[in-house]
Amino acid sequence: xxxxxxxxxxxxxxxxxxxxxxxxxxxxxxxxxxxxxxxxxxxxxxxxxxxxxxxxxxxxxxxxxxxxxxxxxxxxxxxxxxxxxxxxxxxxxxxxxxxxxxxxxxxxxxxxxxxxxxxxxxxxxxxxxxxxxxxxxxxxxxxxxxxxxxxxxxxxxxxxxxxxxxxxxxxxxxxxxxxxxxxxxxxxxxxxxxxxxxxxxxxxxxxxxxxxxxxxxxxxxx
Amino acid sequence: xxxxxxxxxxxxxxxxxxxxxxxxxxxxxxxxxxxxxxxxxxxxxxxxxxxxxxxxxxxxxxxxxxxxxxxxxxxxxxxxxxxxxxxxxxxxxxxxxxxxxxxxxxxxxxxxxxxxxxxxxxxxxxxxxxxxxxxxxxxxxxxxxxxxxxxxxxxxxxxxxxxxxxxxxxxxxxxxxxxxxxxxxxxxxxxxxxxxxxxxxxxxxxxxxxxxxxxxxxxxxxxxxxxxxxxxxxxxxxxxxxxxxxxxxxxxxxxxxxxxxxxxxxxxxxxxxxxxxxxxxxxxxxxxxxxxxxxxxxxxxxxxxxxxxxxxxxxxxx
Numbered sequence: 001x002x003x004x005x006x007x008x009x010x011x012x013x014x015x016x017x018x019x020x021x022x023x024x025x026x027x028x029x030x031x032x033x034x035x036x037x038x039x040x041x042x043x044x045x046x047x048x049x050x051x052x053x054x055x056x057x058x059x060x061x062x063x064x065x066x067x068x069x070x071x072x073x074x075x076x077x078x079x080x081x082x083x084x085x086x087x088x089x090x091x092x093x094x095x096x097x098x099x100x101x102x103x104x105x106x107x108x109x110x111x112x113x114x115x116x117x118x119x120x121x122x123x124x125x126x127x128x129x130x131x132x133x134x135x136x137x138x139x140x141x142x143x144x145x146x147x148x149x150x151x152x153x154x155x156x157x158x159x160x161x162x163x164x165x166x167x168x169x170x171x172x173x174x175x176x177x178x179x180x181x182x183x184x185x186x187x188x189x190x191x192x193x194x195x196x197x198x199x200x201x202x203x204x205x206x207x208x209x210x211x212x213x214x215x216x217x218x219x220x221x222x
Numbered sequence: 223x224x225x226x227x228x229x230x231x232x233x234x235x236x237x238x239x240x241x242x243x244x245x246x247x248x249x250x251x252x253x254x255x256x257x258x259x260x261x262x263x264x265x266x267x268x269x270x271x272x273x274x275x276x277x278x279x280x281x282x283x284x285x286x287x288x289x290x291x292x293x294x295x296x297x298x299x300x301x302x303x304x305x306x307x308x309x310x311x312x313x314x315x316x317x318x319x320x321x322x323x324x325x326x327x328x329x330x331x332x333x334x335x336x337x338x339x340x341x342x343x344x345x346x347x348x349x350x351x352x353x354x355x356x357x358x359x360x361x362x363x364x365x366x367x368x369x370x371x372x373x374x375x376x377x378x379x380x381x382x383x384x385x386x387x388x389x390x391x392x393x394x395x396x397x398x399x400x401x402x403x404x405x406x407x408x409x410x411x412x413x414x415x416x417x418x419x420x421x422x423x424x425x426x427x428x429x430x431x432x433x434x435x436x437x438x439x440x441x442x443x444x445x446x447x448x449x450x451x452x453x454x455x456x457x458x459x460x461x462x463x464x465x466x467x468x469x470x471x472x473x474x475x476x477x478x479x480x481x482x483x484x485x486x487x488x489x490x491x492x493x494x495x496x497x498x499x500x501x502x503x504x505x506x507x508x509x510x511x512x513x514x515x516x517x518x519x520x521x522x523x524x525x526x527x528x529x530x531x532x533x534x535x536x537x538x539x540x
Contacts (some may be wrong), residue, residue, distance in 0.1 A: 023262075137277035138273060
């Protein structure tokens with residue numbers, strides 16, 4: 001089955017978001033910004049003023065540190081762009097969404113359906129996953145311009161807030177919808193139905209470890 | 223005498239090659255995987271990755287935005303002599319790592335573990351790691367850089383002889399399942415398994431098995447080679463593919479390396495060298511010739527030797 005391709009703005013309308021289905025392939029146009037633990041801690045815990053007008057300028061938060069550098073003349077060289085795993089940012093995202101009106105959270109690996117139902121859906125937001133991972137060179141080709149980098153002095157280049165103008169940047173995959181469904185959980189549920197045979201004959205280690213689960217349908221990230 | 227300036231310029235080239243050019247052996251392995259994959263989502267992912275490798279080479283940009291944590295493996299022939307000695311060598315590798323971080327550019331991934339200080343150049347305390355190996359013949363030096371992703375896909379466990387092969391299989395499957403969900407391990411990967419040694423050397427063996435051997439290579443012990451085949455097949459029978467989607471390809475290849483261990487134990491480590499299996503190698507000869515390749519050829523008979531004395535004649539006779 002061929003996957004459906006969608007061109008989407010980084011300031012999408014509610015209708016455009018509602019139209020997305022799990023597994024759609026998305027290409028993005030418009031401004032996006034990177035924000036991960038460094039930006040979240042600085043904006044939410046240290047209460048620094050966010051140096052962009054959000055969500056007017058962008059409703060797309062990319063969990064990303066680009067392979068990029070600031071040249072000596074102050075211009076930017078951005079090569080490859082890929083995402084970092086998003087589940088680690090769940091503690092900051094509800095407040096971040098409320099504060100910034102983010103509608104597209106873009107990253108690696110998605111969140112749990114519990115996250116989606118409890119604060120993505122009420123905020124009208126969905127999750128886009130990068131592909132691979134990671135198609136850094138393809139996504140890098142979608143960078144039309146690096147508009148700014150904020151807080152690079154405070155946070156370093158990897159954690160800084162990069163503002164990127166995207167021109168058909170992609171591919172991304174729709175990994176949640178407005179019903180709170182999770183693409184990865186759907187796939188995991190299919191896979192665990194058929195794993196008994198591969199474990200057949202194997203045995204648990206003679207010395208146990210604390211804190212483990214033997215339930216292989218567990219999502220492990222929640 | 224190998225000039226240190228040649229070491230630095232070669233290292234600079236290697237940093238870019240590793241970040242940009244997917245090694246042929248991995249590319250062939252992934253193309254094979256793509257040709258057998260029939261899950262619609264996992265097929266889409268593999269095709270996108272194949273396009274991505276081409277885009278990286280065409281544009282001379284890093285194949286993945288997470289350019290990993292650059293590190294060095296240095297192999298020296300017994301007769302190799304370096305201008306300025308090992309301290310000059312290490313300085314050259316650290317300088318090349320820093321300069322390539324801005325020239326490629328790479329992501330400046332390396333930070334202090336507590337203070338999160340980032341020098342924006344992938345150099346810091348203990349970074350890049352530089353590890354050494356030696357060979358009985360030769361006046362050359364091999365520089366190998368590996369830019370491995372760092373967060374997911376690796377685990378260690380102290381197993382015991384009574385756990386046996388079935389215990390090893392279970393830990394292997396659990397590692398693939400745990401880190402394969404949602405594609406955290408960025409599979410299909412080269413899975414390296416370390417068995418034996420001590421806890422630290424077991425991790426080193428597994429990491430080197432993943433990063434310093436090529437797809438298709440087999441351990442010279444025929445029984446271990448058979449296990450490698452079996453483990454590749456087993457991993458690809460889970461039903462999980464790229465990004466944790468339903469699919470047939472988790473494991474591009476499985477490599478096992480062993481080291482003698484405590485008589486009561488059977489240490490095991492599992493490592494995943496990801497969809498961006500970045501490695502680049504160059505041999506610098508004493509006469510200044512530089513030969514580039516992608517096979518580290520790390521695990522020679524000398525590296526796997528079992529006896530107190532090295533007896534090359536005996537080895538050749540086998």
